Amino acid sequence: MTVSDNLSDILKAFVSIVGEANALTAAADIAPYLVESRGLYHGTSPLVLKPGSTQEVSAILSLASKTGTPIVPAGGRTGHVGGHVPREGQADVVLSLERMNRIREIDTVADVIVADGGVILADIRKAAEENGRLFPLSLGSEGSCRIGGNLSTNAGGTAVLAYGNARQLCLGLEVVLPTGEIWDGLRRLKKDNSGYDLRDLFIGAEGTLGVITGAVLKLYPQPRGRQVAFAGLDSPDEALALLERASLLCGTALTGFELMPRIGIEFTTRHIPGVRDPLASAHPWYALIDISTSDSAATAERMIDTLLEEAFEAGLVKDAVIASSLAQQEAFWRLRESMSEAQKPEGGSIKHDVSVPVSRVPRFLAEADAAVLALIPEARVFAFGHLGDGNIHYNISQPVGADKAAFIARWREVNAVVHAIVHAHAGSISAEHGVGQLKRDELIASRPAIETELMNRIKQAFDPAGIMNPGKMIGTP
Amino acid sequence: MTVSDNLSDILKAFVSIVGEANALTAAADIAPYLVESRGLYHGTSPLVLKPGSTQEVSAILSLASKTGTPIVPAGGRTGHVGGHVPREGQADVVLSLERMNRIREIDTVADVIVADGGVILADIRKAAEENGRLFPLSLGSEGSCRIGGNLSTNAGGTAVLAYGNARQLCLGLEVVLPTGEIWDGLRRLKKDNSGYDLRDLFIGAEGTLGVITGAVLKLYPQPRGRQVAFAGLDSPDEALALLERASLLCGTALTGFELMPRIGIEFTTRHIPGVRDPLASAHPWYALIDISTSDSAATAERMIDTLLEEAFEAGLVKDAVIASSLAQQEAFWRLRESMSEAQKPEGGSIKHDVSVPVSRVPRFLAEADAAVLALIPEARVFAFGHLGDGNIHYNISQPVGADKAAFIARWREVNAVVHAIVHAHAGSISAEHGVGQLKRDELIASRPAIETELMNRIKQAFDPAGIMNPGKMIGTP
Numbered sequence: 001m002t003v004s005d006n007l008s009d010i011l012k013a014f015v016s017i018v019g020e021a022n023a024l025t026a027a028a029d030i031a032p033y034l035v036e037s038r039g040l041y042h043g044t045s046p047l048v049l050k051p052g053s054t055q056e057v058s059a060i061l062s063l064a065s066k067t068g069t070p071i072v073p074a075g076g077r078t079g080h081v082g083g084h085v086p087r088e089g090q091a092d093v094v095l096s097l098e099r100m101n102r103i104r105e106i107d108t109v110a111d112v113i114v115a116d117g118g119v120i121l122a123d124i125r126k127a128a129e130e131n132g133r134l135f136p137l138s139l140g141s142e143g144s145c146r147i148g149g150n151l152s153t154n155a156g157g158t159a160v161l162a163y164g165n166a167r168q169l170c171l172g173l174e175v176v177l178p179t180g181e182i183w184d185g186l187r188r189l190k191k192d193n194s195g196y197d198l199r200d201l202f203i204g205a206e207g208t209l210g211v212i213t214g215a216v217l218k219l220y221p222q223p224r225g226r227q228v229a230f231a232g233l234d235s236p237d238e239a240l241a242l243l244e245r246a247s248l249l250c251g252t253a254l255t256g257f258e259l260m261p262r263i264g265i266e267f268t269t270r271h272i273p274g275v276r277d278p279l280a281s282a283h284p285w286y287a288l289i290d291i292s293t294s295d296s297a298a299t300a301e302r303m304i305d306t307l308l309e310e311a312f313e314a315g316l317v318k319d320a321v322i323a324s325s326l327a328q329q330e331a332f333w334r335l336r337e338s339m340s341e342a343q344k345p346e347g348g349s350i351k352h353d354v355s356v357p358v359s360r361v362p363r364f365l366a367e368a369d370a371a372v373l374a375l376i377p378e379a380r381v382f383a384f385g386h387l388g389d390g391n392i393h394y395n396i397s398q399p400v401g402a403d404k405a406a407f408i409a410r411w412r413e414v415n416a417v418v419h420a421i422v423h424a425h426a427g428s429i430s431a432e433h434g435v436g437q438l439k440r441d442e443l444i445a446s447r448p449a450i451e452t453e454l455m456n457r458i459k460q461a462f463d464p465a466g467i468m469n470p471g472k473m474i475g476t477p
Numbered sequence: 478m479t480v481s482d483n484l485s486d487i488l489k490a491f492v493s494i495v496g497e498a499n500a501l502t503a504a505a506d507i508a509p510y511l512v513e514s515r516g517l518y519h520g521t522s523p524l525v526l527k528p529g530s531t532q533e534v535s536a537i538l539s540l541a542s543k544t545g546t547p548i549v550p551a552g553g554r555t556g557h558v559g560g561h562v563p564r565e566g567q568a569d570v571v572l573s574l575e576r577m578n579r580i581r582e583i584d585t586v587a588d589v590i591v592a593d594g595g596v597i598l599a600d601i602r603k604a605a606e607e608n609g610r611l612f613p614l615s616l617g618s619e620g621s622c623r624i625g626g627n628l629s630t631n632a633g634g635t636a637v638l639a640y641g642n643a644r645q646l647c648l649g650l651e652v653v654l655p656t657g658e659i660w661d662g663l664r665r666l667k668k669d670n671s672g673y674d675l676r677d678l679f680i681g682a683e684g685t686l687g688v689i690t691g692a693v694l695k696l697y698p699q700p701r702g703r704q705v706a707f708a709g710l711d712s713p714d715e716a717l718a719l720l721e722r723a724s725l726l727c728g729t730a731l732t733g734f735e736l737m738p739r740i741g742i743e744f745t746t747r748h749i750p751g752v753r754d755p756l757a758s759a760h761p762w763y764a765l766i767d768i769s770t771s772d773s774a775a776t777a778e779r780m781i782d783t784l785l786e787e788a789f790e791a792g793l794v795k796d797a798v799i800a801s802s803l804a805q806q807e808a809f810w811r812l813r814e815s816m817s818e819a820q821k822p823e824g825g826s827i828k829h830d831v832s833v834p835v836s837r838v839p840r841f842l843a844e845a846d847a848a849v850l851a852l853i854p855e856a857r858v859f860a861f862g863h864l865g866d867g868n869i870h871y872n873i874s875q876p877v878g879a880d881k882a883a884f885i886a887r888w889r890e891v892n893a894v895v896h897a898i899v900h901a902h903a904g905s906i907s908a909e910h911g912v913g914q915l916k917r918d919e920l921i922a923s924r925p926a927i928e929t930e931l932m933n934r935i936k937q938a939f940d941p942a943g944i945m946n947p948g949k950m951i952g953t954p
Contacts, residue, residue: 107834107836108721109717109721109835109836110834110835110836110837110867111724111835112834153670154670156668156670160667160668165668165670167674168645177927177931181927182927183925183927183928183931184925185928186903187903187905188834188903189832189833189834189867189903189904189905189908190637190832190835190865190866190867190868191633191637191642191832191863191866191867191868191905191908191909192832192905192907192908193630193631193633193642193681193905193907193908193909193910193911193912194905194906194907194912194916194920194924195681195912195920195924195928195929195932195950195951196678196681196682196686196931196932196935196951197644197674197677197678197680197681198928198931198932200674200677200678201673201674201677201678203674204670204673204674205673209673220728221724221725221726221728223728240586244585244586247588247698248698248771249698249771249772250771250772251697251698251700251729251730251770251771251772252728252729252771253728253771253772293728294725294726294727294728294729294730295726295727295728295730295776295779295780295783296779299772299776302772302773303772306772355666355667355668355669356666357584357587357589357665357666358586358587358588358667359584359586359587360587386668388667389667389668390587390666390667390668391667391668426663426664426665426666427666428664428666428668428669428670428671429671430669430670430671431666431668431669431670432668432670433670434670435670435671435672439671443671443672447671447672448660448661450654450658450659450660451660451662451672451675452672454654454660454673454675454938454939455672455673455675457938457939458673458935458938460938461931461934461935461937461938462931462934473672474672474673
């Protein structure tokens with residue numbers, strides 16, 4: 001008996017494209033492809049396909065369009081919004097890019113790297129480094145997420161301030177369209193005004209318009225100097241003023257500017273082994289400042305010294321420490337990056353991934369805090385994030401001793417209150433994690449009707465059979 | 478008698494939207510809207526409308542869609558490809574944004590400026606400067622081009638290397654759709670992953686998908702240090718090696734890296750008053766290097782000194798001079814910016830605006846030179862441009878004493894030879910000036926059929942009545 005004996009003729013035809021060795025049909029094998037890291041979604045699927053080439057992806061999508069078979073593309077499956085999870089109760093076929101993990105070329109004169117869609121982000125960063133270059137996209141999940149997924153979700157991360165999102169790091173794409181046609185847009189040009197910007201339409205489309213099978217990515221010089229500082233502040237207003245000074249002083253050398261609340265230091269020092277408070281006394285807020293310079297280590301030193309000196313004089317910073325070693329730089333970042341993890345032992349957490357114009361962050365925080373505490377007086381607001389991008393992970397830990405399930409049950413109610421304030425500040429309720437299943441209906445309800453209408457028309461134009469990642473990002477509620 | 482007495486009822490209805498004072502119907506008044514700066518195109522039109530608000534633009538497009546009236550959006554009308562010129566022999570109505578020239582808001586904390594689509598680029602740069610900021614888009618035509626046109630054509634210019642094209646400088650748009658519906662996408666968010674990237678679809682669409690009536694633009698710190706150097710080199714290969722060193726050393730502080738041939742120095746010193754050769758002896762090639770630093774003037778000084786010192790030692794640079802004053806910096810740039818102008822007194826010129834991967838520029842130049850000289854042995858190749866962007870203005874001046882008209886008559890023949898080499902290097906035959914009427918048919922013939930097909934589907938989805946800037950950029954030949 002072969003793996004495909006129990007499959008329908010259509011599914012057998014899919015298996016024959018990749019070969020039985022590259023198709024999963026047993027429930028236990030498929031199970032990891034049906035879930036999302038936080039357990040919010042559980043889908044169903046009869047088949048996982050692991051094509052080994054763009055041509056095989058093409059054959060799969062061509063057959064899918066002809067037979068009306070829904071396809072869910074999967075990369076590293078690290079997303080937080082259920083975008084890579086098949087729908088529940090349907091027969092979506094999963095198309096995993098995991099075997100397409102070849103770095104096709106590195107060109108250090110043009111400063112580009114060309115990679116299959118399934119290459120793991122950390123492998124791209126490593127290949128760049130081995131060639132004396134930097135690929136700046138950096139995420140907590142970089143050891144398992146794959147570049148096709150990073151591009152399909154327009155991933156952000158910790159270096160957006162200086163280098164931009166995944167969108168800004170990509171020069172060209174190879175995409176298999178829902179019909180199976182291959183669009184070879186693997187350009188490596190810095191300038192090309194020769195038609196509509198198809199590349200940026202596929203980037204961030206969460207696999208609803210096609211499958212990204214290859215990409216041309218930009219490489220950057222490795223910084224020669226780096227300085228990381230940790231500063232204690234009285235308020236988000238001071239953090240904003242400090243950010244403005246840092247931007248003016250450092251320009252694009254300002255690589256990271258992260259905001260953290262006191263409760264974040266308390267939770268991380270309490271729950272994450274090895275994390276210590278870098279400062280001697282407590283402060284209501286903290287900023288992590290990361291500066292990278294291309295010309296020399298001395299420039300970064302001068303910048304951080306000047307910035308902190310000016311900030312102390314202006315009374316913006318109450319206390320600060322500059323990391324004195326690579327290990328200490330990493331320790332400061334570890335503190336920041338374990339914020340989410342440190343919330344888990346404290347019980348349930350209701351989360352928001354929002355952005356507002358950078359100048360509105362303090363007002364947003366004040367208004368959201370008031371609204372949330374009016375709703376749940378003992379709730380513990382835990383707001384942190386990329387202040388330089390106006391992107392706040394506005395999380396709320398349950399009251400001490402409260403019932404976790406009862407708290408989590410108020411997720412949508414709390415979302416509604418927080419998102420209303422985001423909208424009042426012309427912000428986005430989906431800043432960097434994307435839409436997927438989690439925010440689809442809320443976005444359809446909240447964005448201008450004409451915007452959803454235009455998106456639906458694009459979807460129809462690219463995927464008339466409606467096979468690509470159905471139920472995600474767009475459509476009708 | 479009023480201006481609209483001779484118009485059809487439909488055209489009268491258009492006039493009534495803006496009022497007679499803001500409609501041009503006399504041939505002499507309309508004439509300036511029917512031409513292109515180099516005289517390549519002459520169109521026809523019965524009516525120029527100058528709406529004063531987004532609502533008026535909406536009413537115009539709504540009526541145009543209902544009546545099937547073709548609309549040609551016009552900004553500063555400085556384009557080189559006939560994108561803003563009405564078709565010949567048709568009754569296209571011109572919609573000029575010139576009255577919509579208000580800067581709506583400047584926010585120096587969020588570092589954004591919000592402007593009407595009709596604001597002149599130089600006015601935006603000036604407003605930024607008055608607020609201690611830089612808006613980096615900079616073009617020869619900045620005194621008359623308008624930001625809606627800059628965005629619709631994804632303008633490039635001289636600071637793309639550090640800051641990107643117009644696309645990278647825009648956070649949000651307000652667009653009136655062909656149906657008259659208004660898309661308020663005036664976001665000022667650095668991060669927003671909440672649906673398809675409509676913004677980047679309108680940017681670079683050359684007015685074929687709607688009219689850009691407003692934009693949120695990014696502001697940057699004003700540089701504290703700037704250094705401009707002019708270097709003599711033996712070959713494009715050396716220029717490329719110098720560029721690589723400069724990129725590694727300066728990172729994003731490298732604001733400009735321009736390549737010029739000896740003939741460019743000869744023509745400019747011969748024909749442009751006040752232009753002098755900055756170097757004592759002649760060199761086959763020249764590089765103009767512009768470095769801007771945000772932290773201090775000293776950093777820029779150190780960078781330029783280190784770069785030239787290393788380049789001399791490596792034998793890359795034969796001679797070089799660093800501008801010793803602002804006036805001298807401007808003189809170096811003036812030399813570069815008068816390259817096109819200096820060709821005119823030398824007779825006819827066949828032009829190309831192409832890009833190839835940066836590392837391929839020397840090979841492209843060698844191959845194109847050989848092919849062009851095989852065709853016209855005495856032709857004078859005059860190739861210059863933004864080496865840092867891989868964007869070469871590959872111009873060819875007529876042989877000395879040749880017949881200008883006979884030379885220009887070979888435009889398409891020469892284009893074919895040069896563009897074939899561009900394609901062989903996976904380049905673009907439309908790097909920064911856009912498509913318009915000039916390159917539409919050639920692009921349709923040369924790009925993959927699926928790409929044109931997707932563009933046509935998008936056009937159909939956004940502009941079912943086909944009223945927006947017909948005959949430009951896309952369509953069937």
